[in-house]
Amino acid sequence: MGELFRSEEMTLAQLFLQSEAAYCCVSELGELGKVQFRDLNPDVNVFQRKFVNEVRRCEEMDRKLRFVEKEIRKANIPIMDTGENPEVPFPRDMIDLEANFEKIENELKEINTNQEALKRNFLELTELKFILRKTQQFFDEMADPDLLEESSSLLEPSEMGRGTPLRLGFVAGVINRERIPTFERMLWRVCRGNVFLRQAEIENPLEDPVTGDYVHKSVFIIFFQGDQLKNRVKKICEGFRASLYPCPETPQERKEMASGVNTRIDDLQMVLNQTEDHRQRVLQAAAKNIRVWFIKVRKMKAIYHTLNLCNIDVTQKCLIAEVWCPVTDLDSIQFALRRGTEHSGSTVPSILNRMQTNQTPPTYNKTNKFTCGFQNIVDAYGIGTYREINPAPYTIITFPFLFAVMFGDFGHGILMTLFAVWMVLRESRILSQKNENEMFSTVFSGRYIILLMGVFSIYTGLIYNDCFSKSLNIFGSSWSVRPMFTLYNWTEETVRGNPVLQLNPAVRGVFGGPYPFGIDPIWNIATNKLTFLNSFKMKMSVILGIIHMMFGVSLSLFNHTYFKKPLNIYFGFIPEIIFMTSLFGYLVILIFYKWTAYDAHTSEKAPSLLIHFINMFLFSYGDSGNSMLYSGQKGIQCFLVVVALLCVPWMLLFKPLVLRHQYLRRKHLEGQPVEAPVSPTPSQRGLVAAAAATVSELKPTNRHVLFEEVANSAAEFFLTVSRAWDMCALGKYVLVTH
Incomplete structure (x- = not known):
């Protein structure tokens, strides 16, 4: 369990891999997942590295697979995912994979091209069929005697002043239904009303061969006279993307x-059905293996990317790599x-050689399915420095518990717990289903977090006596109304005539003592319910928040001790603890003292913590209306404020001054001439050891590093002050609600 509380110890190792074995060795290391490769070719362009051609081939195969996957999803064919983790194919197998993917891609493209051409031809024939049907209806309507009588004046030669009869031309076509109104207005304006338009809707939508969408269309026929109008009509039809078809004149x-x-x-239609069946067979066969193909190709691509990070020796027979790895996983x-x-199949073994380095190793925290979610929460705020204390194990308790403090409800906690238990019990089946819903995947990855939040919500809900915003009367209320009726002669008329009646806990028998567990259910019907509950919950939040903050600061002591930084302990940790304890620790003590020193009988005499806390900083104690909580309070509070004020320069000034002194001293020692070594006396050895322990804290070798230490010290101070102001604001709000 030790690895949970501190990041893993890492080491830098050098790998010597034979060229023929490098691919398989990197594959095995990738499956293990315990190493991080360093880039040994940072100055080499990505396109100039040794395995760039193999990476491009993998990217091309990945592109072809994405095209096949897109076609499979377009055809609504389920992709089979058995959860299998296939082995990485050998480099010689890449040619077979490329040929297979090329064959599938070309076959699908050919099928799509032929199918699109067939669908376009089918659409044209379908539109022509509807044109012939609708135009026949138009001409049948024109053959009506009433219509002939009305239009006879247009066809009689006597009206034209010529001996030749009038001949009207016409064009027929299909256009999108939503364009009909605009199309009709354009014809009327351009042709100045010298055309006659008839249109009828096609009942069934027609499939677009390019997009595959279904479009509603209408058939139209336009009558006109003369070639000039004919050309105008055709140009307008072309502009509105209408399809024109030849239509015979005789029935x-x-x-x-x-x-x-x-x-x-x-x-x-028969040919289209056969083409679609063939396309479905090809896609269904590809859907069975496409997940495995994706994994193989992407593993190969990752391996070649990793090999590009390696260095090649002059003989071109060995690859040299540097990796960070945990010490415990070297075997x-x-x-x-x-x-x-x-x-x-190589006969020369690969060599792993540990290296000594001054570089800071990466931070690696081991996790399992339970701690993974909590570690992700911590990493979301920032990954710790190498070998720092890992706060994730403590977050397992603090995060769900603080959630429960904010949202404590017995019923709500039961629902959360049941939902989390369901996910935990069925986690194997859910993982095998490979659910791609992003929201559900996020919730499922935090199933153990939700489980603990639900359990703690049940606990705090019982303390708050809150179940779906209702109180549970389990043990019976400790408050009694009968003594009030006896002492004050209350009657039913008194109850009915007064909308609010106050129970006096000072009357014997009214308050029987604390509720056995949680809050008395009588508060659920009290008019001052919110005032009481807000005061209680907010004060509890202040107490828990200060304890949580003190615990977090205390963890820094282990980091300072582990990294051997005594200055951070003496001029950082200790003044921070004293500062917070003097102010906010004292506030917590006052809250507990007030809870224990004043009961229901003496609550009227209880002083205000808000006034006392403000007077503590103002050194004002002349308020006669707010009595002291205890004897000697004035002296103790003045002492605590002075101590807190002294901690400010202690945190801000002393560490930079000490670092500056050590820097000047070291610079002075480096400038002195080297003398012959003299054997030190035992007392001198002790002084040297003490000086070494002091100087070991001094890491900067120039002014820039020194200024960085000063800036870090100032940042720590302002962070502490920020925490203090936040807690002051929270404490003020809490006390105002009392």
């Missing part, structure tokens, strides 16, 4: 054409290297 020709069109549509890493060498 017999239209009937024969319609018969031929229907025959071609039936034949084309498993060496075993993975041996396994990779065996898989590659």
Whole structure:
């Protein structure tokens, strides 16, 4: 369990991998997941590295797989995911994978091209069928005697002043239904009313061969006279993207054409069905293996990316890599290297050599399925320095408990607990289903957090005696109304005539003592319920918040001790603890003292903590209306304020001054000439050891590093002051609610 409380001890190791075994060794290390490779070619362009061609080939295969996946999802075919973790294919297998993916991609593209052409032809024939049907209806309506009588003046030669009869031309086509009004207005304005438009809607929507969407369209026929109007009409139709089709003038020709069109549509529909069946078979076969293909290709791509981080020796037979790895996992890493060498068939073993370095290793915290969620919460605010105390184990309790303090409800906690228990019991099945819903995945990853939040909410809900905003009368109320009726002669008329009646706890028998567990349910019907509960909950929040903050500051002591930084202890940790204890620790003591010193019988004489806390900083104690809590309070509070004020320069000034003194002293020692060594006496050895312990704290070797230490010290001070102001504001709000 020790690795939970502090990040893992890391070491820098150098790997010597044979060229033929490097691929398999990196694959085994990737499956192990315990190493972090360093880039040994930072000055080399990405496109100039050794394995850039292999990376490009993997990216091309990944692109082809994404195209196939897109087609599978477009066809609404479920992608099979068995949860299998396939082994990485060997480099020689890349050619077979490329050929397979190329074949599938070309086949799908050819099918899509042919299918699009067939659908376009099918759409044209379908539109022509509706045109022939609708135009026949138009001409049948024109054959009506009433309509002929009304339009006879347009067709008689006598009206034209010529001996030749009038001949009207027409065009027929199909247009999107929503464009009909604009299309009609444009025809009227451009042709100045010299055209006659008839249109009818197509009942069934037609499929667009390019997008696959269904579009509502209408059939139209336009009558006009002369070639000039004909050209205008055709240009307008072209501008509105209307499809024009030839339409015979005689009914017999239209009937024969319609018969031929229907025959071609039936034949084309059969070909389309066969094409779609073939496409479905290809996609279904690909859907069974596409997840495995994705994993293989992306593993290969990751391996070649990692190999590009390695350095190649002059003989071109060995790859040199540097990795950060946990010390406790060195044996498993060496075993993975041996396994990779065996898989590659190489006879030369790979070598792992630990290196000494002054570089700061990366921070690595081991987690499991329970602690992973809490570690992610901590890492979201920032990853700690190498070998620092890991706050995640403490967050397992503090985070759910503080949530429960804020949202304590017995019923709400039960619902959360049941939901979390359901996810925990079915976690294996849910993980195997590979749910891609982002919101559910986020909730599922925090199932253990929700479980603890629910359990703590049940506990705090019982303390608050709150179940779905209602109180539970489990033990019976400790308050009694009967003594008030006896002493003050209350009657039913008194109760009915007064909207508010106050119970006096000073009367014997009215208050029988504290409730056995939690808050008395009688407060649920009291008019001052919110005043009481807000005061109680806010004071509890202040107490828990200060304890939480003190605990966090106390953890820094272990870091300072581990990293051997006595200055941070003497001029950081100690004054912070004294500062917080003098002010906010004292406030917590006052809250507990007031709770214990004043009961229901003496609550009227209880002084205000708000006034006392303000007077503590103002050194004002002349308020006769607010009595002292205890004897000697004035002297103690003045002493605590002075101590807190002294902690400010202690935190802000002393550490930078000490660092400056050590820096000047070291600079002075470095400037002195080197003399012959003299054996020190025992007393001198003690002085040297003490000086070494002091100087060991001094890490900066120039002014820039010294200024950085000064800035860090100032930042720590202002952080402490910020915490203090936050707690002051919270404490003020809490005390005002009393």
